[in-house]
Amino acid sequence: MASRVDFNDGADLLKKQGRQSETKGQDAGASSFLLQHAGDNEGGVMSPDTISRITPTGVETLPINHPDRVRPKFDFGKGWKHLRILVKDKDRTDELFGVLDSMPWRAVGEEAAAFLATDRGKHIYQTEPYLPDILDDHARLRQMPKGSFADIYCNFMESEGLTAAGLIEEANVYRKDSAILEDGIEWYNNRLRDTHDILHVLTGYGRDTLGEQCLLAFLFDQRPSPGHLFLGWLGTLLMKMKLPTKAPVLRAFLQARRNGRLTQRIVEQPILDLLPLPIEEVRRRLNILEPTTYHQALDIWEGEGVDPHALLGRQPA
Numbered sequence: 001m002a003s004r005v006d007f008n009d010g011a012d013l014l015k016k017q018g019r020q021s022e023t024k025g026q027d028a029g030a031s032s033f034l035l036q037h038a039g040d041n042e043g044g045v046m047s048p049d050t051i052s053r054i055t056p057t058g059v060e061t062l063p064i065n066h067p068d069r070v071r072p073k074f075d076f077g078k079g080w081k082h083l084r085i086l087v088k089d090k091d092r093t094d095e096l097f098g099v100l101d102s103m104p105w106r107a108v109g110e111e112a113a114a115f116l117a118t119d120r121g122k123h124i125y126q127t128e129p130y131l132p133d134i135l136d137d138h139a140r141l142r143q144m145p146k147g148s149f150a151d152i153y154c155n156f157m158e159s160e161g162l163t164a165a166g167l168i169e170e171a172n173v174y175r176k177d178s179a180i181l182e183d184g185i186e187w188y189n190n191r192l193r194d195t196h197d198i199l200h201v202l203t204g205y206g207r208d209t210l211g212e213q214c215l216l217a218f219l220f221d222q223r224p225s226p227g228h229l230f231l232g233w234l235g236t237l238l239m240k241m242k243l244p245t246k247a248p249v250l251r252a253f254l255q256a257r258r259n260g261r262l263t264q265r266i267v268e269q270p271i272l273d274l275l276p277l278p279i280e281e282v283r284r285r286l287n288i289l290e291p292t293t294y295h296q297a298l299d300i301w302e303g304e305g306v307d308p309h310a311l312l313g314r315q316p317a
Helices: 018-025 076-088 093-102 108-116 119-127 131-135 149-160 164-175 184-194 196-203 209-219 226-242 249-262 279-286 292-304
Strands: 050-055 058-063
Touching (some): 093 226, 108 119, 131 164, 149 196, 149 279, 164 196, 184 196, 196 279, 209 292
Antiparallel strands (some): 050 058
């Protein structure tokens, strides 16, 4: 049975803050996600402004946008090839990254640059240069209070046998031949990758098949990549077709999509400040709602004798 994280039912939820409204409003057109690749600025570059931080060896200054960086390209055909492999074997995480890279969030550079131009962005860039070093230091995280975000995060990662570094290794299987451009956008992109398991913990969506589809739906407003929404819809519809069940699979997915619209972007939050806080407080601050319909689906599957981890699993080649 998929594990759950309890929510504080009586918590008063905060309203979205201005920064969230600005960043999401700029990318409102992403809702028609298969048309996201349209435009006449394919391959264009942005302003080469710089950002600095203090390191053990001195002051490091990097461009926010590297001169060689171009806007991500949308390639549905390439994404479809990766998808066909992934459908046969959902454990091929490298193919998942192939789908996402082929159907990317094309405005990520502009969003990253806008965030790094703010005082908040500069502060987080200074204090959190590399999230995996923070997230994989369980000895330090375990010193934080019981019931804190850090405590629940460690419980989740250890029970699932996961590490932040492990996700990077999986991503590098597919991206090993890709050039790494050292700039502020790369730092922002890395945080988008490194906050995936954080979102499992905060949202309460497990690593079962429906939980992963719901998280993809939730993620669309965190990072409006057509690939995330496409994968989520496809996986959810396949479950509906393949599995005779009374579980509200589609409603759980749609609830995740709605909840994702209300939540602040995790990538733009000071993770170090949030880790010591009670997890209910973190959810209130970020306006993360309880996934009630997802939990209802898990309860129904338990009664039906359905293993939520076995759905859409490995199939014969």
